[in-house]
Amino acid sequence: MSQTNIIPDFVMRRSFIELNGRARAQSLFDEGTWKELVGPFDRIESPWLPMQGIAPQSDDGCIVIKGKIGGSAAVAIAFEGAFQGGSVGEVSGAKMTAALDLATKDSESGRPTAAVLLLETGGVRLQEANLGLAAVAEVISSILALRQHAPVITIIAGTVGCFGGMSLAAGVSSYTIMTREARLGLNGPEVIEQESGIDEFDASDRALIWAIHGGEQRVGMGLADTLVEDDSEKIAAAVRSYIRAGVPIEHRSRQVKLYRDRIAALDTSQQIDPATLRHQWGNSTGGAR
Amino acid sequence: MNEQAGLRGRAWFKALTGNNKPKAGDPNSILAADAPFGGETALFLCVVPNLESRFPCVRDGQVGLEEAYALATNIREAIAEDNNKPKAEKRPIIAVVDVKSQAYGRREETAGIFFAAAVSADAYASARMAGHPVISLIAGQAFSGGFLTHGYQANRILAFDDDGVVIHAMHKEAAARITRRSVAELEKLGHEIAPMSYDVRDYAKLGLLFRLLHTENPKNPTEAEIAGVKQALAEAIEDARAGKTDLSNHLESDAAKQTRKASIAVRNALETQWETA
Numbered sequence: 001m002s003q004t005n006i007i008p009d010f011v012m013r014r015s016f017i018e019l020n021g022r023a024r025a026q027s028l029f030d031e032g033t034w035k036e037l038v039g040p041f042d043r044i045e046s047p048w049l050p051m052q053g054i055a056p057q058s059d060d061g062c063i064v065i066k067g068k069i070g071g072s073a074a075v076a077i078a079f080e081g082a083f084q085g086g087s088v089g090e091v092s093g094a095k096m097t098a099a100l101d102l103a104t105k106d107s108e109s110g111r112p113t114a115a116v117l118l119l120e121t122g123g124v125r126l127q128e129a130n131l132g133l134a135a136v137a138e139v140i141s142s143i144l145a146l147r148q149h150a151p152v153i154t155i156i157a158g159t160v161g162c163f164g165g166m167s168l169a170a171g172v173s174s175y176t177i178m179t180r181e182a183r184l185g186l187n188g189p190e191v192i193e194q195e196s197g198i199d200e201f202d203a204s205d206r207a208l209i210w211a212i213h214g215g216e217q218r219v220g221m222g223l224a225d226t227l228v229e230d231d232s233e234k235i236a237a238a239v240r241s242y243i244r245a246g247v248p249i250e251h252r253s254r255q256v257k258l259y260r261d262r263i264a265a266l267d268t269s270q271q272i273d274p275a276t277l278r279h280q281w282g283n284s285t286g287g288a289r
Numbered sequence: 290m291n292e293q294a295g296l297r298g299r300a301w302f303k304a305l306t307g308n309n310k311p312k313a314g315d316p317n318s319i320l321a322a323d324a325p326f327g328g329e330t331a332l333f334l335c336v337v338p339n340l341e342s343r344f345p346c347v348r349d350g351q352v353g354l355e356e357a358y359a360l361a362t363n364i365r366e367a368i369a370e371d372n373n374k375p376k377a378e379k380r381p382i383i384a385v386v387d388v389k390s391q392a393y394g395r396r397e398e399t400a401g402i403f404f405a406a407a408v409s410a411d412a413y414a415s416a417r418m419a420g421h422p423v424i425s426l427i428a429g430q431a432f433s434g435g436f437l438t439h440g441y442q443a444n445r446i447l448a449f450d451d452d453g454v455v456i457h458a459m460h461k462e463a464a465a466r467i468t469r470r471s472v473a474e475l476e477k478l479g480h481e482i483a484p485m486s487y488d489v490r491d492y493a494k495l496g497l498l499f500r501l502l503h504t505e506n507p508k509n510p511t512e513a514e515i516a517g518v519k520q521a522l523a524e525a526i527e528d529a530r531a532g533k534t535d536l537s538n539h540l541e542s543d544a545a546k547q548t549r550k551a552s553i554a555v556r557n558a559l560e561t562q563w564e565t566a
Contacts, residue, residue, distance in 0.1 A: 038558045044555055052482070067566075094556060102560065126464050129459070130458060134497055140410050141536045145535060167407075168437055192393045212399050253404070253407050253411040254408075263355060277400065
């Protein structure tokens with residue numbers, strides 16, 4: 001028996017989740033085509049964290065890389081979950097908005113430039129509260145402007161997940177790629193337990209959390225598009241295929257009636273069973289697009 | 290503690306539209322009406338508490354699933370009806386904002402409130418990009434995901450200037466707990482660090498507001514105050530029509546040039562490096 005037969009695939013594969021935000025973004029690009037913009041050596045840091053005795057980081061936890069993916073112009077913007085929980089601050093938010101706007105400008109002048117958002121984030125950075133919230137509004141606006149011309153692809157790989165205001169950024173993306181280790185939701189379980197009580201959400205119930213927020217569920221119910229293994233090459237291939245596919249005929253977030261009707265049909269007299277919901281939504285037509 | 294969300298919103302919706310009733314088909318938490326405004330018609334939208342909502346976690350004036358989709362439906366209808374009109378004739382859309390927060394509920398998370406919020410933000414932004422002046426009047430609270438869903442995509446934002454107005458990413462008690470501070474410490478920090486502040490006069494320093502307005506009793510405005518607010522809204526509409534349809538004005542005011550120096554530096558640096566990459 002040869003070695004390749006006895007070593008299962010998952011041993012040989014290159015994990016994406018184990019990469020940091022910068023390496024994740026780099027891994028998506030065609031070799032030798034990419035360059036990081038406004039990187040750590042430009043030292044544009046949060047002006048607000050040092051005022052509160054918190055060490056800033058020289059990239060503010062946001063990495064912008066421009067280059068080619070599958071031969072097409074693209075920009076990747078990654079939030080580093082290991083810095084302040086991937087939170088949106090003034091600088092990290094401005095980086096994302098500015099990169100999206102430059103991609104829009106290029107796209108409008110005949111050079112379509114797709115954007116890939118790597119979102120590992122708990123949402124707004126509370127130390128920069130209102131500038132973080134404003135930045136989220138600006139990011140959403142800039143995604144909506146770009147996606148008319150070129151696809152905006154969100155990757156949520158884990159393990160931080162995508163929560164808070166940036167979950168809306170995922171919601172308005174052209175395509176969302178998730179792994180089984182990723183979660184996507186507006187409010188994390190701890191926040192719900194804190195605000196509405198343990199009867200509403202027991203944040204220690206891991207099975208419940210994954211059943212609601214997990215990548216398998218979000219893709220299964222049609223609120224994300226593709227479930228990919230934690231494998232760098234497979235994730236990069238998924239990104240390439242969405243860039244080739246281009247702008248969807250109708251973005252999911254414009255399908256108001258479909259989703260409003262689905263909410264109207266929910267029985268809210270008790271908690272909603274995630275598996276049943278997945279079956280109902282996943283089986284009806286329209287779903288992803 | 291903040292006052293009950295929605296009382297100011299309802300009062301101002303009524304003051305501006307003469308109407309106080311939900312439309313057929315909308316949940317009781319949504320007030321939506323086309324009303325005459327300055328010689329044209331404007332669409333007014335407001336989220337108010339509905340104690341009988343079938344979603345328990347929105348009953349205090351939070352923005353939940355039904356609210357987000359109802360807002361989006363009303364906005365999309367206005368966009369469609371005005372589709373063939375020239376930009377100058379597209380109706381203004383005015384969000385009266387007084388929302389406690391997004392809904393913190395398990396039903397909401399299960400059914401994808403993140404996406405519902407995105408659908409509503411998309412509708413507001415699409416209206417703006419199509420040329421509708423989208424104006425937010427913050428009459429009371431504008432918290433977090435509630436504000437992102439209802440109002441933050443506006444191209445002009447106005448707010449009252451009293452202590453009942455709170456614009457923030459998270460209410461004080463929770464923000465204190467998460468950042469491991471006391472509420473008193475948090476309030477003190479707010480006075481030194483504008484983006485942390487719960488005071489709308491500090492929020493004004495961020496450069497995001499078109500104007501601060503004053504009323505003596507925002508829950509019970511006088512005729513003269515209503516006229517003054519209408520005048521300010523009309524000026525905001527005119528200004529929006531004369532400006533761009535994106536949010537670039539966020540960084541153009543004198544206040545923004547002071548407070549958001551870092552944002553402006555990022556944009557300049559990225560633009561320079563983008564050309565050579």
